[in-house]
Amino acid sequence: MILAIEFSLNGCSITVDSSNSSKASMKNKRNKGCSLLTLPKDYIVIDLETTGLNPSFDEIIEVACVHFADGKEVDNFHSYVQPEPFDEDGKTVYVDDFITELTGITNEMLQNAPKFKDIAGPLFNYLDGAFIVGHNVNFDINFLYDNFISTIGKEFSNDYMDTMRLARIVLPDLQHHRLKDLCKVFNITETQHRAMNDCKITQEILSQLLSIVEDKQIDLSIHKAYHKVSLASLKSNVSLNDKTHPFYGKHCVFTGTLKKFLRKDAAQIVCNIGGICDDNVTKKTNFLIIGGLEDNPLVKDGKSGKMKKAETLILKGQDLQIISEETFYDLLSDYIEE
Numbered sequence: 001m002i003l004a005i006e007f008s009l010n011g012c013s014i015t016v017d018s019s020n021s022s023k024a025s026m027k028n029k030r031n032k033g034c035s036l037l038t039l040p041k042d043y044i045v046i047d048l049e050t051t052g053l054n055p056s057f058d059e060i061i062e063v064a065c066v067h068f069a070d071g072k073e074v075d076n077f078h079s080y081v082q083p084e085p086f087d088e089d090g091k092t093v094y095v096d097d098f099i100t101e102l103t104g105i106t107n108e109m110l111q112n113a114p115k116f117k118d119i120a121g122p123l124f125n126y127l128d129g130a131f132i133v134g135h136n137v138n139f140d141i142n143f144l145y146d147n148f149i150s151t152i153g154k155e156f157s158n159d160y161m162d163t164m165r166l167a168r169i170v171l172p173d174l175q176h177h178r179l180k181d182l183c184k185v186f187n188i189t190e191t192q193h194r195a196m197n198d199c200k201i202t203q204e205i206l207s208q209l210l211s212i213v214e215d216k217q218i219d220l221s222i223h224k225a226y227h228k229v230s231l232a233s234l235k236s237n238v239s240l241n242d243k244t245h246p247f248y249g250k251h252c253v254f255t256g257t258l259k260k261f262l263r264k265d266a267a268q269i270v271c272n273i274g275g276i277c278d279d280n281v282t283k284k285t286n287f288l289i290i291g292g293l294e295d296n297p298l299v300k301d302g303k304s305g306k307m308k309k310a311e312t313l314i315l316k317g318q319d320l321q322i323i324s325e326e327t328f329y330d331l332l333s334d335y336i337e338e
Contacts, residue, residue: 021271030145033132033159037166037220039210042069043131047198048140049103051083051095054324055146059083060116061095064195065126068203075128078196080105080113098311103193120151135179135202136246163206168244170209170218176319179205230281237285246331247275251284255306256291258325263291269332283306287321289328326334 046068052058065077085092094110095103127144134140137160145156167177174181179201183190186208191197213220242248252275254263266289267277281288288310310322323331 017179027196030142030144031155031157032141033157034161035138036131036161036167037134039161039206040131042067043133043161044068044127044198045133045202045206046137046140046144047134047195047202048126048143049105049195051099052107053322053327055141055143056324056326058143060143060147061099061103061110061113062195063119064125064325065123066196066199066203067130071203071207073203075200076196077123079119079123080109081116081119081163082113098315101315105194116147117151120148121317122157124148124152124154127156127158130158132158133163133206134160135162135198135205136164138330139170139327161206163202163209164246165244166209167205168248169220170212172243181319182208201261238274241274243274245273245275247273247287249274249276250286251276251278252287252289253278253281253285253306255304256288256325258291260325260329266328269335273335281306281313283313283318283319285310285313285318285320287323289323289325291325 022118045068046178046287047064048056048060049062050060060081061083063077063079063081067074067076083094085094086094093107095105095107103165117193123144132141141156141158141160148154148156164177167174167182167277171177171182171185174185179198182188182205183201188201190201212218247270252267252270254266255278258266260266270277288306290304290307307322310320314320314322
């Protein structure tokens with residue numbers, strides 16, 4: 001049974017976007033909805049599969065949405081999405097082997113799929129006004145926001161709940177809070193990593209988490225909005241640690257030149273949150289943050305040694321994400337005063 005929890009995080013999520021790409025240049029800040037811990041009776045769980053982690057140049061290849069009311073499925077929306085093709089050894093392809101191995105989505109599945117512009121209108125209408133739920137849902141919202149802006153000129157500003165953040169609050173002693181980690185905790189059978197499957201798993205995990213909130217009478221109201229930190233006055237301060245943030249207790253590695261500020265300042269923010277900064281990608285690495293990613297697309301040629309090593313570790317099951325500078329800022333948007 002889904003409970004209505006009467007608390008919301010203060011403030012709406014605003015994203016710093018430093019990309020020069022056509023998608024990102026349309027809007028320097030995403031006018032996204034608010035991140036809430038209040039769940040209405042009626043909501044839509046979403047999940048995307050993409051060619052990478054940066055909405056400035058990576059593309060959506062699968063969309064899944066499931067509408068729930070009182071915890072029961074009402075209807076759903078699903079579509080593969082054809083990205084821009086590229087040449088690989090004389091063949092026209094849509095995704096590389098890494099993405100196929102990670103998602104199970106093949107070039108054959110995408111060959112006759114619609115482009116995002118063809119589904120943008122129906123998808124926006126399906127989601128319009130709905131409360132959104134997802135696991136690490138800022139990722140999905142950023143991709144949808146930028147693609148809706150670039151295709152139909154509409155902002156995706158729905159309020160939302162992130163089940164990963166809720167899981168960090170409810171299960172603080174759990175080392176990792178990925179879907180597969182939570183599936184193990186709740187004895188949920190994990191199926192292939194695909195958008196529709198992930199939506200239904202997210203719903204089941206949400207129900208389990210809210211049951212724990214009720215049983216243990218967890219007071220979500222103590223989890224206030226993030227502390228904002230001025231870049232000009234950064235100091236190491238454990239009082240700013242946020243145990244619910246994705247970087248807390250995680251090993252982060254930077255590579256490339258950051259455009260917004262010095263690497264040491266970026267590392268200082270991570271340390272303030274409670275993260276750990278390392279020089280090289282290892283079996284302990286959880287995040288690889290890449291500067292200048294907009295000028296060197298991740299899914300094409302020219303992958304750095306750190307990127308290749310990170311991809312290999314990801315395929316071996318390591319809890320590791322490769323993120324761009326833009327995505328890094330988005331994760332820190334509640335901590336940085338502009």
